[in-house]
Amino acid sequence: ADALIDAGVARVVAAMEDPNPRVAGSGLQRLRDAGIQVDTGLQEADARALNPGFVLRMSQGRPLIRIKAAASLDGRTAMASGESQWITGPEAREDVQRLRARSSAIVTGIGTVLADRPSYTVRPEQWRHGEYADGPVRAPLRVILDPALRTPVDSPVVTADGPCLIAHADDPDAAPDDRRRALEHAGAELLALPRARAASDPAEPGAAARAERRGLDLHALIAELTRRECNEVLVECGATLAGAFVREALFDELIVYLAPTLLGADARGLLDLPFDRMDQQIRLQWSDLRRVGDDLRLTLTRP
Numbered sequence: 001a002d003a004l005i006d007a008g009v010a011r012v013v014a015a016m017e018d019p020n021p022r023v024a025g026s027g028l029q030r031l032r033d034a035g036i037q038v039d040t041g042l043q044e045a046d047a048r049a050l051n052p053g054f055v056l057r058m059s060q061g062r063p064l065i066r067i068k069a070a071a072s073l074d075g076r077t078a079m080a081s082g083e084s085q086w087i088t089g090p091e092a093r094e095d096v097q098r099l100r101a102r103s104s105a106i107v108t109g110i111g112t113v114l115a116d117r118p119s120y121t122v123r124p125e126q127w128r129h130g131e132y133a134d135g136p137v138r139a140p141l142r143v144i145l146d147p148a149l150r151t152p153v154d155s156p157v158v159t160a161d162g163p164c165l166i167a168h169a170d171d172p173d174a175a176p177d178d179r180r181r182a183l184e185h186a187g188a189e190l191l192a193l194p195r196a197r198a199a200s201d202p203a204e205p206g207a208a209a210r211a212e213r214r215g216l217d218l219h220a221l222i223a224e225l226t227r228r229e230c231n232e233v234l235v236e237c238g239a240t241l242a243g244a245f246v247r248e249a250l251f252d253e254l255i256v257y258l259a260p261t262l263l264g265a266d267a268r269g270l271l272d273l274p275f276d277r278m279d280q281q282i283r284l285q286w287s288d289l290r291r292v293g294d295d296l297r298l299t300l301t302r303p
Contacts (some may be wrong), residue, residue: 001027004036011037015047019058053104053231056252062226065250067235067242068099069270070257076267077239082115091293092257094127096236099255103140104230107221108157109241110146119156120236141165141230145216145241147195149179153186164188167216167224169195193220196244215241218248243272246282251302254284258296 004012017025017040031038048055053064070088071077078084086093100106101122112118122137139162144151147169151158158164166183168175170192180190193216225233235245245251256270275281288299 001030004031005034009036011039013042014038014040015042016040016044019055021058051231053233057226057229057231062222063104063230063233064252065222065233065235065245066099066103066253066255067245067251068096068255068257069242070259071270072259072261072263072267074262074264074267075270076263077270078268079263080266080268082268084116087261087263088257088259088295089293092259092295092297095292095297096257097122097124097127099234100140101137103232103234105141105143105225105228105233107143107145107233107235107237107241109215109237110144110148110150111238111240112236113144113146113151113155113157115238117156118236119160121160121162139163140234141225141228143167143221143225145221147171147174147216149175149183149190151183151188153182158183158186158188165191167191167193167221169193169216171195191224193217193224215244218244218250222250239269239272242270246271246273249302253287254298254300256298256300257292258298260294 012028012031014028017023017028028038028040056062056064069077070084070092072087077087100120101124106120108118108120120140120142122139124137142157142160142162142164144157144164144166146166149166149168151166158166164187166188168190175190175192184190196214196217222233235242235251246254273280273282283303284300285303286299287301288297290297
């Protein structure tokens with residue numbers, strides 16, 4: 001603002017005011033006080049779309065959360081054995097790399113870590129369709145939800161370049177000292193979180209089964225990621241954890257890469273949502289639909 005005033009600029013057009021309460025339009029007001037004409041709101045919706053996570057964190061106190069999944073045409077994400085590589089083609093997997101590149105954090109569960117041994121890194125050197133425009137890619141924070149600290153110390157998600165945070169249950173016996181020391185020595189940061197809240201109605205369908213496998217409190221996790229100033233969070237995990245995010249309404253976008261293949265009735269489903277009545281369904285809104293290689297990318301949002 002001071003530089004614009006010193007330069008003698010007569011008019012400033014801003015697409016939107018900075019939603020950061022620390023700023024709160026003070027720079028624009030300084031321009032007005034100096035006699036400069038200031039107009040705001042030109043293509044504001046487009047400006048907000050450029051940085052949706054930051055805007056959401058500033059306005060609602062939480063990051064934008066995307067759940068990403070790859071599925072067959074019959075809505076399956078893995079075989080009954082857990083085998084899942086690969087359902088989608090190379091173009092779709094490259095597109096996921098770009099989702100990771102724009103994310104502040106990537107969240108997964110211990111089941112996926114044990115079954116797939118992913119690294120969740122961003123590898124622009126492997127991209128075949130265009131380059132990452134801004135040079136070197138910042139490694140997103142990799143977050144593992146692991147209540148009992150079962151993550152192997154040699155897991156790629158732990159040993160790869162960039163930060164790794166392992167969230168475990170704050171139960172007294174959930175994090176043995178030897179496991180903590182080994183994972184910290186391997187480069188991981190540990191975070192204790194409370195267990196997920198029990199179902200409010202024990203008679204609710206599936207409540208007993210969920211109580212037996214209660215994971216971590218996802219609201220506490222998102223609060224921690226907000227405290228760390230994460231703007232966009234990408235959830236890449238199995239049906240159980242993804243379903244938990246959906247049930248808790250902790251998502252803004254659901255991105256499904258749909259492959260033209262069939263995996264059969266015994267394969268694992270897209271989301272673990274133990275519904276048995278039509279009035280339990282969750283209606284979503286279409287946001288985008290496009291072809292990526294041989295696959296479709298479906299983007300849906302909560303109303």
